[in-house]
Amino acid sequence: MTYRKRITILSLLDSLIVLTAIYFSYWILHPHFGIFKLETLLFSSLILLVSHHAFAAVYRLYNKAWEYASVRELVSIVKAVSYSILATGIVQMVFFGDVYVRTLLIAWMLHVLLIGGSRFSWRVFRDRYMKPHSIKKRTLIIGAGAAGTMVARQLLNNRDVELEPVAFIDDDFRKHRLHFLGLPVIGDATSIEQTVEKLQIDHIVIAIPSLGKEELTRIFEECSKTNAKIEIMPRIEDLMVGTISVNAFRDVQVEDLLGREPVKLDIDNISEKITGKTVLVTGAGGSIGSEICRQICRFSPEKLVLVGHGENSIYAIDMELRNSFGKTIEIVPVIGDIQDRERMFSVLCEHKPKVVYHAAAHKHVPLMEYNPQEAVKNNVFGTKNVAEAADAAGTDTFVLISSDKAVNPPNVMGSTKRIAEMIIQKLDQSSNTKFVAVRFGNVLGSRGSVIPLFKKQIQNGGPITVTHPDMTRYFMTIPEASRLVIQAGSLARGGEVFVLDMGEPVKITDLAKNLIRLSGYTVEEIGIQYSGLRPGEKMFEELLNEKEIHPQPVFPKIFIGKALLDQEQEIQFLLHKFESFTQDELKEFVVNIANRRENKILALVE
Template identity: 65%
Template sequence: MTYQKRVPLLMLLDSVIVLFSIYVGYFILHPYSNFYSSKLLLVSSLILLVSHHIFAFRYRLYHKAWEYASVGELVTITKAVTFSIVTAAVAQLVGVGQVHIRVLFLTWMLHMLLIGGSRFSWRMYRDRYIKTRNKKARTLIVGAGAGGTTVTRQLLHNNDVELDPVAFVDDDPRKYMLEMYGIKVCGTITDIPKIVKEKRIENIIIAIPSLSKKEVRRIYEICAKTEVEIKIMPLLEDVMTGKIEVSALRNVEVEDLLGREPVELDISSISESITGEKVLVTGAGGSIGSEICRQICKFTPKEIILLGHGEFSIYNIDMELRQEYGEHIGIIPVIADVQDRDKIMEVMEQYRPSVVYHAAAHKHVPLMEANPKEAIKNNIFGTKNVAEAAEAFAVDTFVLVSTDKAVNPPNVMGATKRIAEMIIQNMAKESSTKFVAVRFGNVLGSRGSVIPLFKRQIAAGGPVTITHPDMTRYFMTIPEASRLVIQAGTLAHGGEVFVLDMGEPVKISDLAKNLISLSGFTEEEIGIKYTGIRPGEKMYEELLNENEIQKEQIFPKIHIGKAEPVGASELYHFINTLEHVPLEQVKGMIVEVANSKPKRVVQLIK
């Protein structure tokens, strides 16, 4: 109904209620008092009618969406009715010298009952009849606290959302059998399968935004037994600040089930090192590099140089950052290959960054086993070029993005990354530039990682291919990995290899099973096929070998490894010989050097 039609209709309804209330009040009390004359009744009625409409407009009684009526609207009605009755009382006092309190009090009661009843009856009609007619999906809310009640209220008020909350579950025994918005707390989280069956639940919403990752996983595993759709609400701060909307509910993602909490960072120290500075990111179009750029831009650097070899990927991150930050930050896209030493020197001389994040690398293990020369050129010589250019032009901090595959590497990719670490460790000994490396495990959702592969296989109907049922890996999200890289730059003194405490490693098979379930399928429908370990792969990854372990944390969940580099003269002599080593020998040689002690490297070179 339009505003032009709704207001006159509500005014007419209220006029009838006002007149009805005062006349009924008069006739109820008439046998007990004859002080009310017809003239006084008429005048009081007119004054009450006019004053009611005045106060109704004053408190916007005709502008409320009554289908969402709650305590706030009841307070508004009380104010409008009470002030109109008070006005009539004052008029009586001035006109006849006395106030007929009993008649006015009874009128006030009837007025409140009928005005409030007329408004709230529309909400009841909407909630019961219209909602039933639309056949909304019956929904179970997990959590009867602030998050759960917020979601429930919005679901009840939003007729466009096809979810109908019919029950709560909560582990707080004090809430059992209590009702919020007319919906009962029917049991605890362990009762979910039983309640889903009894209440014919079609959707579950996990509405406890303060949950840890382990608790989310526990609840999800219980909910998954029901085979109904499962959604989760966003962060607690979004709920408490009122940012939460029903549309923000999302499906449970595999990142929610990792079972460990993300690292909290020192925002102030990061801000000090980046705000107002020039920053260069190599591999800026890649999964990690582009996220590093996004995170850096939040701290408003003076300029950010996006260096990458892929034209389209650099175009994408350049356009994205310009749209969001272009007014405040100088964004400079540079198409260049880190293997091109002259070009890298030219870029470094032209822009003179104070911080460099080196994320450009070849990272796919089986591909690098098949193409070892390319891994050497990009991961070793590319790192050497960028690091030496950074030193030549007085960069303050250089951060190398490394990997857990650099620990005891049996493959070319890991070996080249370990040698890249050795390069910057040696440079840190003599340079005024602070050179550091950051190791972390597999990154969920990055290009070439298992998650996109598994999703494509599931979409195609399966099977999901896994190399071995016992294969384990450390995992983290792209934003978390990127933040760790940035934090490492603020902690650096030079020569460190920073390592994140990534908790317990995750079985790839468990990851696949969770992803199949999250996609709405069973293992019988999709299936898992074990293909055998590929060349260069390890059954499990390590973040530090036994000689590198240092228990003390320099920052919550961040360790410094004691990785011992090969001496500079031996290392650079070895690197220079790589260009002349036959292809059939280079693979074994580089892996042995990456795993060897300095003395053994000298023997290998000879």
Template identity: 60%
Template sequence: MYIFKAITFSIVTAAVIQLIIVQNVYIRLLVVTWMLHILLIGGSRFCRRLLRDTSIKMGSNKKRTLIVGAGSAGTMVARQLIKNNQTELLPVAFIDDNTKIRNLDILGLPVISGVNGIARAVKKLNIENIIIAIPSLSKKDLNIIFEECAETKAKTQILPMLEDLVTGKLSVNQFRDVQVEDLLDRKPVELDIDTISEYITNKVVLVTGAGGSIGSEICRQVAKFNPQKLILLGHGENSIYSIEMELKDIGEDTQIEFVTEIADIQDAKKMILIMNKHRPNVVYHAAAHKHVPLMEVNPEEALKNNVIGTMNVAKAASKCGIGTFVMISTDKAVNPTSVMGATKKLAEMVVQHMDKISDTKFVAVRFGNVLGSRGSVIPRFKQQIEKGGPVSVTHPDMVRYFMTIPEASRLVIQAGALAKGGEIYILDMGDPVKIVDLAKNLIRLSGNSVEDIGIEFTGIRPGEKLFEELLNENEVHEQQVYPKIYIGKSADLYMDEIDEIISIYTTLDKVSLREQLLNLANNNVIPISRKLISIV
């Protein structure tokens, strides 16, 4: 266009000068001159660009790339890859389900077929890399595309999230690998920003278990609402130090005061001391033992941490007049078959009981498994895949509810805003996911085939069940209190039995304690978990 404008302006100027000086315009000469200039000046630059692009395409170090999506995002990706000589990717074709642009060329790249033709296109064009460039893609449609891509040996990547592109955090050519979270067919819960800001902004917030997967993410989410002070309480000094440094880096431009407290929630006096010292307005109780098989062989530790620890923190919060207390629970507390699930159910009862006798608003938040948390199935599968397999799955029919760590943390924060006291909040977690399907997706996402890595079924571990539940039949309450958030009906509380078990822990040493508990559990015949289950 610049060349066209410059040459046209020059010819028009020459015509004006001819008209003024010789009083005649040589139109045929000027037209031929205009055409020759366009051909020679424009053509020379076009040839140079054509040679450059051809040399780039012939580069042996470039990976032949297929772009899924020929819309504005896909076109932008193609343009960036063509212009950038430093990239290792060479776009060769588009895939798009829009039949109106099928068989057309965009930026010199053909639109060859729809999504169902990905495998054929990869084989025909020797594709090494696939980029999914459809930002508006639903997770259901992404699953369909990924299934097609998984049939090939090409590496599959996806555009960065839209918010990262808009904020300038990432550019359009900084692709990322498809994550298992991308394939989770559920929409994140949106927060009621105004209500949350009202009870967090410029307030003092304390998080127990702040170094854990959920606790640390709660800290990150809370920090976005600019509390006056954020207290990070945990037992492990390394994890607390890590989240403290991360938060200070993130919040260096804010006035938030970050305070660390290394303490054990089993220490009742220390909990009261910390509550009195900081006088928090809100407490998020995320500290707990959560590993099901480990708690089966260490039932007394599960009780001490999950039940007694929760009671210590709850009583300290009540004694110091804390405004809101939010406890993180689990779907394993529903009809529990494990020590961990049973102790979390007991902890829920403790929290509901405390709400009845205290001015503090006590609530619990119950959700399923979180993707990528410490000790969860995802990191374990990734380790096994890195070692070459096989991936161990307990049972082919094992299913679980899944959500991301940020989603779980946002739910906890939203529950605090909704709290009136005594509720158990449950998130609508969508459809359960088969663990074996999760394993297959992770294997494919790693660039391997299921046949090469292999899947080994090891059998259900102690305390596990095939299907998880979020509510039992006595707790079901169909009305939503917030989009995708439900509230369970209050269940019977067994505080006398809970107090009896806790009194055993406080009066006996560890050896005698275990013997006493086993004696209570039907003369050492029935595992201790059955005793707990009989209570709940």
């Protein structure tokens, strides 16, 4: 139906209702029609008709999609009718010296009833008789609050979606046995399994945007006891900016269950350090480095220098950032190896970055046990090269990306990271550049992390391999890790080791089980196989040892550990005599340095 035809039909319908209603109200009150003057009745009818169409235009009664009519549309009808009746009463008083109050009141009620009924009857007809006859999936909505009812309304109104809401679940006992949009609130989260079986639910939608991670995990575990597909509604910020619709549900991700509540950044402090400045990121093509670059671009630096050894990864992040920020930020891709000292000095002295984020590193623990020389060359010599180049270039702040594996490390990778921390701490004592390190745990979804490995094993039909049933790790998301790094740079005073409060460690076995369930399988179908600890692995990780802990956070969820610096001579010996070590001697030497084992170091030196 065309727009003009639609307006014509609605206006003619309203005209008929208005004229019929006022004559009917006169007839109800005064069966003997002759007591009124004909000109009074005709004049009142004309005024009421004109005023109704005027206020209908004001409240856009002819522009609304009545197939989606709700309380808001009813309020618009009431306002338009009320003001038109009021206008008619005023005209009666002015011209005839009297107002026919009872007649106008009955006319008001008839207008609201007939005009509202004509609109809402179309919605009822559409919902009942015009819906497609496709088989829809019976859907249970977790959460009967504002978000849950919004989801239910969208599903009820949208004929194209395959989900049909049938009930709510909510932990608020005051809502139990109530009906929202005609759908009952059955019970709390503990009744999910029973409700799914009783109502033959095919689909579950979690619609509580304010849900904390622990609560989400609890609800997900209850939902996992059923065979229904589990999804979660989009983030509220995505809905508010209009980038996604309410019914664009997504699968629950393992990050939703294992992440913590996001740390709020000190935007003003970060902006002061980055906005309008030159920033350089090493390892810019990696998982952490590339996300740091994305986060930095939101603070509008003047120039962003992307340093990386792999041309494909640098090309990918360069093109991504250019497409999003290329008009406002100068983006410079640099192919270079941090082990190439001259290249690092050349790049940093050319661009003179205000802030350097050093994310380039070898990080795979078992692999570095087999290649200790490469771990030392990259993580120790590479860090030394970039740090000293930053000092020579007059950089204000240098942030080293470190690891929880640098605490009491039994392996080469963690030891080289701890030695890298020592190197920048020593340099901080004699440089105008503020050198700091940031430690965090395992990053979900990063290259070489356990999540991609588990997903691949699930795709292949299993089993998932876990080294030990009691092994635990700290976890964080890539964006969270990147935000910590950027915030640490803004808090830097020199020499600190920043650590994120990562909550409770997670059992790798529990992570594997959650990932299996999220993939739509049972643990019995995929299976979990224990393979034993790999070279250099620890059963659990630490973020600070007992001598490094400062109990008070310097920023919400961010702590400082003043790591000890007492192995300077041994580090210098390592740097000068590196080539003369055998592979086994090198592994033992770097681990002893990181753990301050002076007697064992002296034995190797002698």
